[in-house]
Amino acid sequence: MKTLRLYNSDGRELQEFKPLESGHAGLYCCGPTVYNYAHIGNLRAYTHWDILRRTLERFGYEVKHVMNITDVGHLTDDGDEGEDKMLKGARERDMSVWEIAEFFTKAFFKDIERLNILTPTVSCKATGHIDDMIALVKRLEERGFTYESGGNIYFDSTKLPDYGRMALLDRQNLQHGARVALDTNKHSPFDFVLWFTKSKFENQAMMWDSPWGRGYPGWHIECSAMSSKYLGERIDIHTGGIDHIPVHHTNEIAQSEGAFGHHWVNYWVHNEFLIMKEGKISKSKGSFLTLQKLIDDGYEALDYRYFLLGGHYRSQLIFSEESLDGARSARKSLLGRVASFYREIKGSPLPDISDLGKASFSRIEAFDAALGEDLNTPRALAELWQLVKDETIPAAERLAAVLDMDGVLGLNLEEAGEETAGTGEDDELSALLTRRREAREAKNWAAADEIRDELAERGWKVVDTPEGPRLEKA
Numbered sequence: 347m348k349t350l351r352l353y354n355s356d357g358r359e360l361q362e363f364k365p366l367e368s369g370h371a372g373l374y375c376c377g378p379t380v381y382n383y384a385h386i387g388n389l390r391a392y393t394h395w396d397i398l399r400r401t402l403e404r405f406g407y408e409v410k411h412v413m414n415i416t417d418v419g420h421l422t423d424d425g426d427e428g429e430d431k432m433l434k435g436a437r438e439r440d441m442s443v444w445e446i447a448e449f450f451t452k453a454f455f456k457d458i459e460r461l462n463i464l465t466p467t468v469s470c471k472a473t474g475h476i477d478d479m480i481a482l483v484k485r486l487e488e489r490g491f492t493y494e495s496g497g498n499i500y501f502d503s504t505k506l507p508d509y510g511r512m513a514l515l516d517r518q519n520l521q522h523g524a525r526v527a528l529d530t531n532k533h534s535p536f537d538f539v540l541w542f543t544k545s546k547f548e549n550q551a552m553m554w555d556s557p558w559g560r561g562y563p564g565w566h567i568e569c570s571a572m573s574s575k576y577l578g579e580r581i582d583i584h585t586g587g588i589d590h591i592p593v594h595h596t597n598e599i600a601q602s603e604g605a606f607g608h609h610w611v612n613y614w615v616h617n618e619f620l621i622m623k624e625g626k627i628s629k630s631k632g633s634f635l636t637l638q639k640l641i642d643d644g645y646e647a648l649d650y651r652y653f654l655l656g657g658h659y660r661s662q663l664i665f666s667e668e669s670l671d672g673a674r675s676a677r678k679s680l681l682g683r684v685a686s687f688y689r690e691i692k693g694s695p696l697p698d699i700s701d702l703g704k705a706s707f708s709r710i711e712a713f714d715a716a717l718g719e720d721l722n723t724p725r726a727l728a729e730l731w732q733l734v735k736d737e738t739i740p741a742a743e744r745l746a747a748v749l750d751m752d753g754v755l756g757l758n759l760e761e762a763g764e765e766t767a768g769t770g771e772d773d774e775l776s777a778l779l780t781r782r783r784e785a786r787e788a789k790n791w792a793a794a795d796e797i798r799d800e801l802a803e804r805g806w807k808v809v810d811t812p813e814g815p816r817l818e819k820a
């Protein structure tokens with residue numbers, strides 16, 4: 347088994363991944379809150395976790411990947427303050443909270459599919475697991491970690507000696523955790539709601555009966571309840587954005603370790619943020635970039651994936667049109683290279699990876715080493731390019747190796763290569779026509795126009811006829 351070292355936020359160091367069960371890896375990823383479209387920052391998180399999953403699989407682990415869908419309980423402020431995100435989304439769009447949840451869950455899955463992110467083994471909705479959350483709160487109650495105040499059930503953070511361990515929260519220094527309780531029912535500012543019965547929101551539509559009265563769960567409890575249901579009470583890896591360290595994940599750890607009575611997650615992996623040139627992206631403030639907007643602007647979803655792979659997941663990444671343009675042309679040129687390999691091998695079968703020569707094999711080893719060193723995708727991409735450009739290696743070998751690497755990078759090189767491959771210009775032209783047709787079907791006019799321009803550059807004019815588009819010499 348190849349070595350994978352991950353930066354563990356709990357302990358703040360690089361550690362070699364050692365699974366709980368040999369050959370298996372349990373992976374829990376905090377999923378989307380479905381009150382709006384995912385923005386391109388959120389999609390950065392899911393793309394890197396996809397790289398993590400694919401790397402684990404490449405290194406020989408059978409991965410059980412669980413992701414929650416937050417469709418209840420998440421307030422606009424992670425620390426129990428602010429407005430209910432689902433209610434806000436529903437009001438703004440004049441839909442019910444249930445309709446909002448369904449609509450944006452579908453939109454989310456469409457986005458991740460377009461980015462070639464593998465579907466989780468289990469995707470679980472918070473509203474489908476209320477009983478599990480109630481059972482966990484009961485367990486915490488039995489173990490003395492809760493109190494009732496103002497009608498709500500709170501977690502008592504003072505009962506857990508190492509509360510805030512991962513975030514290095516210093517309970518004496520509130521500024522460190524930037525938490526000041528506005529909710530006067532809390533005994534300590536670090537306490538948090540497990541179950542709301544006194545809703546601040548009179549028109550709260552999502553409510554369930556519970557031993558503490560009719561109400562709804564706090565946000566953090568869902569991840570503890572669902573992850574333990576599907577992965578057991580000890581978990582290999584848990585992921586999330588860096589913003590989740592001080593509150594959401596700190597509280598998940600508190601609840602889970604409080605209820606189970608032992609250490610819970612072995613590796614906490616957090617991605618840094620994607621930021622815009624102008625600063626932070628904010629979903630709740632309304633205007634933000636979506637994947638669909640990039641597609642409407644003429645990019646392909648995989649241009650964005652390529653752009654993301656160019657940054658290490660633990661570094662901030664600044665989004666700009668110029669850098670996305672750079673990624674698009676790099677990907678295009680990669681596809682061109684792959685197509686040329688396909689043309690060169692003229693349909694002959696590819697060699698087995700184990701039969702590759704020393705030069706390509708050592709590139710694959712370097713590629714794996716880059717992934718194994720805390721998922722270094724920029725270095726892995728650089729290794730791929732070194733291989734692609736190495737004229738001393740036969741095309742068939744380069745193609746076999748590049749497709750092997752693409753198993754992790756997920757850039758669909760095989761498909762794109764086959765599409766543009768062939769022995770002559772005819773195949774390329776018909777591939778361009780197919781892509782133009784697909785772009786038009788997806789109402790992606792900008793992409794369709796771009797392909798038309800490319801054809802024009804090659805001296806061809808597209809004429810749309812009732813039988814379909816035809817090419818004429820311009």
Ligand code: AMP
Nearest residue numbers: 378379387388390391586587618619620
């Ligand atoms: P949400 O749907 O708001 O719960 O966020 C989904 C995931 O995206 C969480 O793991 C967040 O930490 C992460 N996230 C939010 N904003 C960004 C960003 N700008 N860049 C990268 N990840 C983000």
Ligand code: ZN
Nearest residue numbers: 376377569594
């Ligand atoms: Zn979570």
